[in-house]
Amino acid sequence: MKIHLAGSTRAFDAESGETVLAAARRAGLAFPYSCLSGNCGSCKADILDGSVHYPYNPPSALSKAEQSGDKALLCQAVPLSELTIAIREVEAVAGIPLRQLAVKVVAKNRLCDDVVELKLMPPKREPLKYLPGQYLDVLLPEGKRRAFSIANAPRHGDTLDLHVRRVTGGGFTQYVFDELSVGALLRIEAPLGTFVPREGGDRPIILMAGGTGFAPIKAILEYLRDIGNERALHLYWGARHASDLYLDALCRQWQAEQPQLRYTPVLSEASTLERHQYRAGHVHEAVLKDFPDLSRFDVYMSGPPPMIDAGRKQFTAAGLPEDRLYYDSFDYAPDVLAALIRARKG
Ligand SMILES: Cc1cc2nc3c(=O)[nH]c(=O)nc-3n(C[C@H](O)[C@H](O)[C@H](O)COP(=O)(O)OP(=O)(O)OC[C@H]3O[C@@H](n4cnc5c(N)ncnc54)[C@H](O)[C@@H]3O)c2cc1C
Numbered sequence: 001m002k003i004h005l006a007g008s009t010r011a012f013d014a015e016s017g018e019t020v021l022a023a024a025r026r027a028g029l030a031f032p033y034s035c036l037s038g039n040c041g042s043c044k045a046d047i048l049d050g051s052v053h054y055p056y057n058p059p060s061a062l063s064k065a066e067q068s069g070d071k072a073l074l075c076q077a078v079p080l081s082e083l084t085i086a087i088r089e090v091e092a093v094a095g096i097p098l099r100q101l102a103v104k105v106v107a108k109n110r111l112c113d114d115v116v117e118l119k120l121m122p123p124k125r126e127p128l129k130y131l132p133g134q135y136l137d138v139l140l141p142e143g144k145r146r147a148f149s150i151a152n153a154p155r156h157g158d159t160l161d162l163h164v165r166r167v168t169g170g171g172f173t174q175y176v177f178d179e180l181s182v183g184a185l186l187r188i189e190a191p192l193g194t195f196v197p198r199e200g201g202d203r204p205i206i207l208m209a210g211g212t213g214f215a216p217i218k219a220i221l222e223y224l225r226d227i228g229n230e231r232a233l234h235l236y237w238g239a240r241h242a243s244d245l246y247l248d249a250l251c252r253q254w255q256a257e258q259p260q261l262r263y264t265p266v267l268s269e270a271s272t273l274e275r276h277q278y279r280a281g282h283v284h285e286a287v288l289k290d291f292p293d294l295s296r297f298d299v300y301m302s303g304p305p306p307m308i309d310a311g312r313k314q315f316t317a318a319g320l321p322e323d324r325l326y327y328d329s330f331d332y333a334p335d336v337l338a339a340l341i342r343a344r345k346g
Pocket residue numbers: 034035135146147148149150162163164165166167168169170171172173174193212213215328329330331332333336339340343
């Protein structure tokens with residue numbers, strides 16, 4: 001099936017049963033995406049001509065009106081006819097080769113009760129090219145994979161650093177906490193994702209993290225510092241308790257060193273004592289309270305799906321143009337979501 005890009009002479013082909021996004025990636029096009037499960041909405045596009053269907057996961061990130069209108073989620077949409085689509089490419093990630101490689105765990109550090117930092121060393125002669133904010137997939141048996149954001153900007157050490165939160169009942173994260181030891185090898189595919197800094201403009205930037213969603217934001221902030229950024233940066237980090245802000249001291253140090261950076265930690269389950277020292281509530285609500293009009297901002301956010309969902313709806317309602325909202329949603333892996341959807345259907 002032929003797929004045309006609106007306003008361009010470029011086109012690519014989808015094979016039978018192939019999603020539009022998979023076909024585009026195979027053709028070397030850099031469309032935005034994040035969860036690859038139909039949940040987050042990063043890959044939303046306009047279908048100007050033709051039609052699609054959803055034989056895999058449903059496009060849960062689309063509203064009913066969007067589904068019956070001309071919007072599609074390209075990570076799940078399979079063409080039913082020749083298509084013409086409109087979507088903005090993320091040029092920065094185009095041309096960076098996607099690779100599979102074995103990496104060695106060279107450090108495993110407990111950052112807080114339920115988060116560990118893994119430092120992964122790629123082979124010396126094969127350093128990985130990636131952009132700040134991108135993620136890698138750990139490749140597991142039976143074709144399963146788990147996504148983890150790279151928490152350090154390129155050239156910030158020789159390793160790829162991950163912040164892994166323990167998930168109750170989680171296959172891979174329990175293995176990381178209980179069994180994985182320094183010296184072990186992991187097979188990864190990287191770099192992935194389009195949650196990368198967009199250059200240009202002098203608008204202030206809001207960066208909002210939830211839990212380990214801090215990992216890609218940390219990499220982006222390291223990069224912005226490297227390039228001598230002068231734009232105002234408002235960093236919000238949401239967690240349940242102060243002890244979950246596992247790099248709070250680093251954020252405070254950045255704030256002290258960089259006059260254009262303001263750091264606001266927000267606790268969703270703040271104790272009475274914590275309420276004296278921290279903002280309490282949901283992190284996206286704190287952003288909206290401080291900036292009820294978001295029309296002059298760029299916003300980057302990453303973390304748990306409910307936070308991303310709330311941000312998507314409420315930030316755009318507060319005047320933020322959809323094309324200046326960039327995010328990575330830490331959804332469960334496609335195989336787990338598919339199993340959950342099957343279980344829900346009964
Ligand atoms: C782009 C992206 C970046 C990410 N970055 C990070 C990061 O930097 N740090 C981080 O900590 N996480 C990150 N994640 C989340 C991460 O990829 C994993 O989803 C998470 O760590 C859980 O993996 P797991 O194998 O431990 O759990 P899974 O085995 O995937 O299980 C997840 C949950 O689902 C339940 N479950 C599993 N299978 C079923 C089933 N068949 N039926 C019912 N319930 C089931 C489990 O009990 C568990 O509660 C990211 C996700 C994405 C998409």
